[in-house]
Amino acid sequence: MRVWRSLLAAAALSAVLAGCGAEAPSSGTPAGSSGPWSFTDGSGQVVTAERTPTRIIAHAGEANALMSFGIRPVGIYADEPVATDPNLKDLDLDGIEILGEEWGKIDVEKAASLRPDLIVGDWWPAEKAHSGLEEGVDEKSKKLAELAPVVGVSQGKSIVELAEGYEDLAVSLGAKVDDPRIAANKQRFDEAVARFKAAVAAKPGLTVLAMSPADDQVYVANPEYAPELLDLQSWGLQVINPDSPDPAFPYWENLSWENADKYQPDVILWDGRSFTPTANAEWGAKQPTWFQIQAARAGSVVAWPAYWLHTYGDFATELDLLTAAVEAADANIGA
């Protein structure tokens, strides 16, 4: 019922808007026009506005994506302190209001004072919600959605698709993506992908495993729910798919420390949120079975940009690190 109602409302609204404008709006209305604006949200809904939004509030990674195309939001809400958020820590945020630095908590009053005309957050298909408005966040935070229309690109199977989606959104908002400084990121990314593919092709049989060690068990990432790992697989890298992910939380397979050596990859992709240059040695000292993984013992570990990438530029930088690790790897370490 609710779905039908909102569909009908959307249909009615677009009919009205179509009546006002000269022609029905399509996804990605050209830049700078004062005419009606529309964008096809990750949920599949077409979101429309009478004029192109300019006062945007965006979630952390989405803000990073828009800014990489030259669109500056007026406000940003993040899931962790700006100083540590991988999407935000290196950005110039001068003049942009920070509306939250903790998952589930957004200062909606402050957000309202910015008079936003668009909210941008990734669409999560499994949760059927945009970033920051999911199940479990503060009820007050959800009022953000009442300030302006919410749009986002669907999170899913590929960071490349995500980056392309935000490129489309940025174009609809007036970004000049042909500007050499902006286009340079995408070019750098294309070159990084080419180098990565070549490095992987030169190491047939090389396997990698994405892992996150923790105090009580070891977590092995399921690529099916990690878009960047799916991208790496699509470029030829053999990222091992764990055979029994946790049914309740299929992002990971949980291994007890007794079973830490269940998989024997040649390279460990280490959850970037906890990776440090000394992490491998520390876990080896702390967990007696960590070095039973031959790649860990050999120090064959590299940071994996887990679940945060949104831009061509960031992906290019991370890919170059992975390429170096693949080139340096010994395909005979693991089983």
Next chain:
Amino acid sequence: MRTTATRATADRTARRATALAPGLVVLCAALAFVAFLSVTLGSRSIGLAEVLAALGSLQSDGTITSTVTLDLRVPRTLLGILAGAALGVAGAVLQGVTRNPLADAGIMGVNQAAAAFVVFAITVLGVRGVGVYVWFAFAGAILAIVLVYATASLGREGATPVKLALAGAAATAGFGSVTTGIVMTNVDALNELRFWQVGSLAGRYAPILVGVAPFLIVGLVASLAFGRVLNGLALGDDTARGLGQRVGRTRAAAFAVVAVLAGAATAACGPIVFVGLVVPHVARFLCGPDYRWILPYSMLLAPLVLLLADVLGRVVGAPGELQVGVVLGVLGAPVFVGIVRYARLAEV
């Protein structure tokens, strides 16, 4: 007491002692057997012969089977025995000193408070090493005991079981939310800190064991001295005073012992519930009201329960593991309801 006791009571006491002393031996044997299970069974299947070979060599030879047996399972089992004993005895002492059948370090929020203090020490103060943060666990435990007991004692009728349980529930929720709050704001550390929300014996090895064992052993030995005074307190504060006890001082000393036991156990294994609540009731069911027997029985029964629950969690959760805190929560709740329904537990 001896002079006023009737001949029949004296007989019963003597008979009980003759039955209860061998009972302790049986429990020791049972605990040894469960400890053996805990070393031989786990989320990784290792043949009995290999386990025995590893145990025989006493020194890990670098193979995974000997590492798992000697470096993972042996310290984990010893820790389970010590922490279990501590939680069981802490519960028995708390029930005796408050004359309250629902008193328990878990119910009263003592373990949650200790865990919250540890998480605070680790995340905010950057403390590393169990030898340091165990002191924060003690502080948290003391704070919760004083807070909950004082709150429950307000009002004319004193610290009734229900008031104590309610104040404890409030403290549990309060300190638990502090932990959750700190954990949630540290997205990066979420996996590492999850441990402090549900108790677990996983990933706890020799350094942790060595760090907390002295406190636990001292606390356990000290607690055994409380049998007689708890018997006195069971007759009511006035009678206990009549028997020459300094009630206030006894209570303070007992609370201090509980804080050491529950604090050190929590610093080692996270907040583990139900053991401290259920086990003393089982002990009381077996031994009657004499705390000189309830305390040692609790000390042996509790690690038995904790280790069994831990082994169960390892076996059913493979290739991962179910935290022992979760297993105990699932198993403990119906057992506790059963005790409340059938064992007339108000007679503390």
